[in-house]
Amino acid sequence: MEITTILWREWLFFKRRFWRITLSQMVSPLLYFVTFGMGLGRVMEVDGRPYLSYLLPGLLAMTTMRNSYTSVSTRISVMRLHEKSFECYLYSPTRMYLLAMGHILAGALRGMYSGLFILILGLVSGAGLALNGWLFAAVAVNALMFAALGFLAAMLMESHYDMNNFTNIVITPMSFLCGTFFSLEGIPTVLKWVVNAMPLTHTTRLIRELSFGGSVYWPSMAAAVLFTAAFSFLCVRACYREV
Amino acid sequence: MIVCEALCKSFGTVDAVREVSMKVPDGTFLGLLGPNGAGKTTLMRMMTGLLMPDAGTVSFDGKVMDRNAVEVKQAIGITSQHINLDKELTVEENMEFAGRLYRMDKGDIAAATDRLLAFLGLDGVRTRVAQNLSGGMKRKLMIAKSLIHDPQYLFLDEPTVGIDPNARRDIWDFLRLQHKEGKTILLTTHYIEEAEQLCDQVMLIDGGKIFRENTPEGLIAEIGSFKVEYDGGEKRRSEFFPTLAEARARAAGMDVLCNVGKSTLEDVFFHYTSKEVGGWR
Numbered sequence: 205m206e207i208t209t210i211l212w213r214e215w216l217f218f219k220r221r222f223w224r225i226t227l228s229q230m231v232s233p234l235l236y237f238v239t240f241g242m243g244l245g246r247v248m249e250v251d252g253r254p255y256l257s258y259l260l261p262g263l264l265a266m267t268t269m270r271n272s273y274t275s276v277s278t279r280i281s282v283m284r285l286h287e288k289s290f291e292c293y294l295y296s297p298t299r300m301y302l303l304a305m306g307h308i309l310a311g312a313l314r315g316m317y318s319g320l321f322i323l324i325l326g327l328v329s330g331a332g333l334a335l336n337g338w339l340f341a342a343v344a345v346n347a348l349m350f351a352a353l354g355f356l357a358a359m360l361m362e363s364h365y366d367m368n369n370f371t372n373i374v375i376t377p378m379s380f381l382c383g384t385f386f387s388l389e390g391i392p393t394v395l396k397w398v399v400n401a402m403p404l405t406h407t408t409r410l411i412r413e414l415s416f417g418g419s420v421y422w423p424s425m426a427a428a429v430l431f432t433a434a435f436s437f438l439c440v441r442a443c444y445r446e447v
Numbered sequence: 448m449i450v451c452e453a454l455c456k457s458f459g460t461v462d463a464v465r466e467v468s469m470k471v472p473d474g475t476f477l478g479l480l481g482p483n484g485a486g487k488t489t490l491m492r493m494m495t496g497l498l499m500p501d502a503g504t505v506s507f508d509g510k511v512m513d514r515n516a517v518e519v520k521q522a523i524g525i526t527s528q529h530i531n532l533d534k535e536l537t538v539e540e541n542m543e544f545a546g547r548l549y550r551m552d553k554g555d556i557a558a559a560t561d562r563l564l565a566f567l568g569l570d571g572v573r574t575r576v577a578q579n580l581s582g583g584m585k586r587k588l589m590i591a592k593s594l595i596h597d598p599q600y601l602f603l604d605e606p607t608v609g610i611d612p613n614a615r616r617d618i619w620d621f622l623r624l625q626h627k628e629g630k631t632i633l634l635t636t637h638y639i640e641e642a643e644q645l646c647d648q649v650m651l652i653d654g655g656k657i658f659r660e661n662t663p664e665g666l667i668a669e670i671g672s673f674k675v676e677y678d679g680g681e682k683r684r685s686e687f688f689p690t691l692a693e694a695r696a697r698a699a700g701m702d703v704l705c706n707v708g709k710s711t712l713e714d715v716f717f718h719y720t721s722k723e724v725g726g727w728r
Contacts (some may be wrong), residue, residue: 206548209547212544217535252514288527288529297517
């Protein structure tokens with residue numbers, strides 16, 4: 205009941221802002237697609253593939269990450285710090301773990317919606333992503349993981365400025381370092397350790413392998429699931445913080 | 448019955464609530480009266496599970512309140528001091544959202560929405576987005592939301608702050624009706640008239656401590672039901688008397704201009720703390 209209430213509320217928000225949300229979610233991936241994919245993609249190959257084909261799975265991972273994270277973190281921080289409407293959940297008979305789960309799920313659905321554009325770009329450009337159930341599962345885990353991180357950040361930050369700083373310090377570096385745009389094979393060992401500690405690295409690797417018709421890379425799947433579980437646990441704990 | 452036992456809450460070095468114990472019997476309309484910063488809102492937020500006490504407990508009919516106290520929360524309705532409506536939702540959608548949070552089915556939500564919006568004069572703005580409502584309408588909608596599940600206990604934190612006198616009177620009438628129907632209502636306010644008009648029990652709070660508790664009439668009688676006010680140099684001074692005749696006799700013997708009148712809760716508060724509660728006089 206609690207989860208459906210939260211999803212209903214977020215659905216109303218999404219419905220009211222459908223075009224604004226849809227257009228804003230399309231801009232960044234489209235720019236990356238045009239500049240890196242269509243620009244560099246004509247003259248470059250990575251791992252023996254055209255760069256455009258290599259880039260699209262990375263964009264799929266990055267776009268679902270950014271939109272899952274942003275949709276939850278923005279909504280929760282505005283409700284908590286600005287509108288104060290978040291406290292309606294806290295004084296209602298809503299169980300804290302369902303409060304967290306409902307918002308994580310809503311954010312993940314928004315992230316997966318944005319992922320649809322990348323799949324459409326893949327079809328239109330002929331980049332040829334191998335669509336299969338495991339690919340959707342990997343995208344879903346990626347979306348859930350970053351929706352949970354967004355919820356956690358929004359519950360812990362005390363101002364919109366803090367929220368912005370967190371995004372700049374944590375999310376933006378991941379967008380560029382975790383293998384979205386280039387292969388991690390040749391990078392220095394120390395940097396490899398750092399990027400392997402970042403959750404997006406694992407989901408990008410998973411999504412890329414599966415997009416190329418490969419099999420599930422289980423160490424990365426396990427890491428992604430573990431990150432998701434850890435973030436979700438911290439989200440529930442954060443719901444017990446004072447408001 | 449609501450029972451608070453030795454509630455304490457500090458924020459850094461500030462003791463916001465200091466060992467507050469109180470019992471609120473069912474059916475009471477209790478006013479917590481005090482100036483800004485007295486600890487009213489902190490106390491109410493602890494009672495409603497939004498803040499965890501540093502020490503002490505709050506219980507409703509023996510069930511302890513905490514963040515996961517689902518059964519207790521189902522029995523209480525809360526109107527916050529600040530407007531916390533979903534601004535993008537319509538009046539109806541705000542009501543439905545509140546009803547869903549309290550696990551009501553669609554039919555019950557629709558029936559309660561019709562009844563409450565009609566009572567509070569919001570029927571004509573059902574499809575208006577909340578951010579486009581007037582201040583008074585927003586306050587009324589918040590009260591309607593807090594009552595959608597017909598709670599046994601109603602907490603109102605400064606429910607009429609910042610609204611015009613007509614809307615305030617409407618809300619008072621509505622709250623009197625809710626009290627008549629048997630609800631236990633706890634109201635924080637710094638409007639003296641609000642407490643005098645509505646509450647059958649008043650607690651005076653200052654510096655995080657409740658220092659007086661009685662009926663409004665009883666509190667006034669404690670200091671004297673009539674007062675003589677006069678210019679005492681730097682500030683107005685008051686003397687209190689149990690009867691009008693005594694007050695008049697005192698006034699007749701004074702060689703400065705003075706007023707004789709009935710004492711108010713504001714006088715009670717000032718008498719004990721040398722502070723004014725604020726709001727109207």
